[in-house]
Amino acid sequence: MIIAYSKIFLFRENRGFNLKTPVEVGKTYNVKIVDLTYQGLGVAKVDDFPVFVNNTLPGETAIIKVKTIKKNFAFGSLVELITKSPDRVENVNWDYLQTGIAPLQHLSYEGQLRFKQHQIEELFAKQKINVDVLPTMGMEHPDHYRNKALIPVKKINGELTTGFYKNHSHDLVPIEDFYIQQPEIDHAILVVRDVLRKYKVRPYDEGSHSGVIRNIMVRRGYYSHEMMIGLITRTKKLQLAEPIVNEIIDQLPEVKSIVQNVNLKDNNVLLGKKNNVLYGKPYITDELLGLKFAISLNSFYQVNPVQTEKLYSLAIDHAELGPNDTVIDAYCGIGTISLAVAKHVKKVYGVEVVAQAIEDAKINAQKNHINNVQFVTAKAEDQMAKWQEQGLKPDAIIVDPPRKGLASSFIDSAVEMQPKKLIYVSCGPSTLVRDAKRLMEKGYHIAKPIQPVDQFPQTVHVESVTIFERD
Structure with missing residues (x-):
């Protein structure tokens, strides 16, 4: 157990x-x-x-x-x-364990998959909910899978250094190979680090709240190989931006976008709200489930595209949607599930609290010539209440919430709409169980075995798909 x-x-x-x-x-x-x-x-x-x-x-x-x-x-x-x-597993890299990059690196991959299946089984059993949990769907190559990195920068031994913090500390461990990221991303981080060193860009110091560069972000399209570099700064302007940009694009031909993100707050918030495009476009493009997506710096986009296609395909297949159905996609992000579902149904409504993500979602609908989707910027629980008051009656609701799960008001509104199915894509087993209990108390049951999907190999996190049907 x-x-x-x-x-x-x-x-x-x-x-x-x-x-x-x-x-x-x-x-x-x-x-x-x-x-x-x-x-x-x-x-x-x-x-x-x-x-x-x-x-x-x-x-x-x-x-x-x-x-x-x-x-x-x-x-x-x-x-x-x-x-x-x-x-x-012997001969593991201690840096990956002590920083939390790969806390399960010492456990065989078969053992990791069993561990994640058992997490979900135990939590449901603890609440006396009788469910079947299928074996975790794993990866053929469970490393170097991440398409995004957000790497802290700190001054160590007198020079700008990239790496990762030790667990529960502010001690940076210098790391060059992050093991779970695409190798091209690891290389890009080193290139950007060395360019910043060359132009003597000062790293942010959290003690004195001084310096310029706080973090380096890199996104890379799995299929497109387009790369975005994000420079998160504590200053409104980045001095010597032009030569810095020129050197980066000279050394990294995949780069299609360089964005400065301004974060003036002296706290642990990673990204600010203001972006300055220093080179190229404000987004890169990639494909998922045969659709094209624009991905901006601040947008949520699943970090493991190989497993995401499995995860979303499962959710859509289990929904068993028809051409006359209406679907709500809550926490829709940049529209990945909404647009994949749209070709199967009459109408899709998507809601997401991040305004930039909704802008991306609208662009993505245009890119894919999809006209039966409506996107709204709002808190999911607030918009659900509005749609309920307006008399919207979806045949299915798809949710892909953050780890905190669903607000109780969201569940109340969803149940009032009486959808035949609610498809729950979960990244937090404990909140999934909590929400499952609430839904079952309000007239829904788990209709199929739960399918865990290993989105984050070498870590303790697990995603899953659960299908709820109205009693």
């Missing part, structure tokens, strides 16, 4: 108040790893008190050292493996 400690970082450390625990900070223990958390940490038990340990797998025995103690559990570090799991 897999333990759901989804809020494990919310508890206080065991300092300054009296808690009796069977473990002590700094002491070592000989333990057996009995489980994995949803964060991919091994779970050991010392007198039934859980200790979470990185780089350990179920079935292994190990010597661990306790690092910190919380109210209901502790964190430990691996000192020595005594017996190893047959699913263990």
